[in-house]
Amino acid sequence: MAKIKGAVTVNKERCKGCNLCVVACPTDTLSLQPLEVNDRGYHFAYMSNPDACIGCCSCALVCPDACIEVYRVKLD
Amino acid sequence: MELQDIIRPENKVYAAPELLDQVHMHYCPGCSHGVIHKLVAEVIAELGITERAVGVSPVGCAVFAYNYIDCDWIEAAHGRAPAVATAASRLWPENVVFTYQGDGDMSAIGTAETIHAANRGENIVMIFVNNAIYGMTGGQMAPTTLLGQKTATSPYGRRVDLNGYPLEITNLLKELDGTCYVTRQSVHTPANVRKTKAALKKAFQNAMEKKGTSVVEVVSTCNSGWKMSPEKANEWMAQHMFEKYPLGDLKLS
Numbered sequence: 001m002a003k004i005k006g007a008v009t010v011n012k013e014r015c016k017g018c019n020l021c022v023v024a025c026p027t028d029t030l031s032l033q034p035l036e037v038n039d040r041g042y043h044f045a046y047m048s049n050p051d052a053c054i055g056c057c058s059c060a061l062v063c064p065d066a067c068i069e070v071y072r073v074k075l076d
Numbered sequence: 077m078e079l080q081d082i083i084r085p086e087n088k089v090y091a092a093p094e095l096l097d098q099v100h101m102h103y104c105p106g107c108s109h110g111v112i113h114k115l116v117a118e119v120i121a122e123l124g125i126t127e128r129a130v131g132v133s134p135v136g137c138a139v140f141a142y143n144y145i146d147c148d149w150i151e152a153a154h155g156r157a158p159a160v161a162t163a164a165s166r167l168w169p170e171n172v173v174f175t176y177q178g179d180g181d182m183s184a185i186g187t188a189e190t191i192h193a194a195n196r197g198e199n200i201v202m203i204f205v206n207n208a209i210y211g212m213t214g215g216q217m218a219p220t221t222l223l224g225q226k227t228a229t230s231p232y233g234r235r236v237d238l239n240g241y242p243l244e245i246t247n248l249l250k251e252l253d254g255t256c257y258v259t260r261q262s263v264h265t266p267a268n269v270r271k272t273k274a275a276l277k278k279a280f281q282n283a284m285e286k287k288g289t290s291v292v293e294v295v296s297t298c299n300s301g302w303k304m305s306p307e308k309a310n311e312w313m314a315q316h317m318f319e320k321y322p323l324g325d326l327k328l329s
């Protein structure tokens with residue numbers, strides 16, 4: 001069976017740290033930065049567990065600020 | 077496989093819609109408006125009506141929608157978006173006109189315009205964002221506020237004897253002969269976001285085919301007004317709002 005591997009990029013200046021992508025992620029890939037903040041003072045989202053990402057787009061769909069881009073590859 | 081091998085343009089499966097301007101949105105973190113803006117921008121681009129789409133923005137939190145979605149917009153006086161949309165769609169019949177209104181604009185000050193535009197069967201799409209509170213002015217009670225819900229002007233909860241019952245304006249619009257498609261959706265989970273996008277697409281197609289008025293209500297959260305975190309607001313909405321405002325198609329024709 002082909003394995004799917006995904007990755008996301010977060011536009012960290014646009015992110016407002018609402019945490020909705022972290023809740024929507026089925027594989028616990030995303031977290032909010034615990035210490036770092038962006039220019040507006042928000043704890044932005046990042047891939048804390050990149051190996052788990054399956055590129056399902058759940059995070060990007062629920063993101064209110066459209067700051068997530070999703071990439072996906074099929075491994076044979 | 078390393079991350080930089082995955083993050084390549086040919087592997088991209090989801091990106092922000094091109095019609096959504098890359099400016100900072102003024103909405104609070106976790107606001108449902110952002111998701112709905114994104115869906116509207118995606119649907120307009122996918123239907124190829126970028127040059128023909130005319131939005132009418134309301135007064136309320138979504139007043140700056142014209143800064144975020146890159147199509148033509150008209151800013152209407154408070155509650156008068158359906159009246160302005162009527163003019164725009166009658167004078168330029170080739171255009172696809174939609175209104176984007178909150179519950180204060182559509183079901184409080186603009187009730188008359190909403191009902192009459194739908195009753196005349198104007199070829200417009202009405203997008204109704206129902207978050208059961210007046211978000212922009214600081215969380216006061218709206219006509220759609222649930223019984224018992226605490227707001228700035230109902231600090232002990234909404235009471236029937238004092239404030240009356242919540243207004244389900246979408247159910248009223250369903251009864252009118254002018255509407256061709258009335259639906260109620262939400263955007264709190266990925267599956268619901270996909271359903272809402274399909275509903276918006278159908279509504280815009282109805283407007284393109286001149287079938288009559290389409291109403292898409294999106295039951296939304298106002299986490300600032302409700303005094304909750306975004307994820308708690310989504311949970312609260314699923315627990316309480318859907319009881320009064322059940323999701324699904326109310327009218328299909």
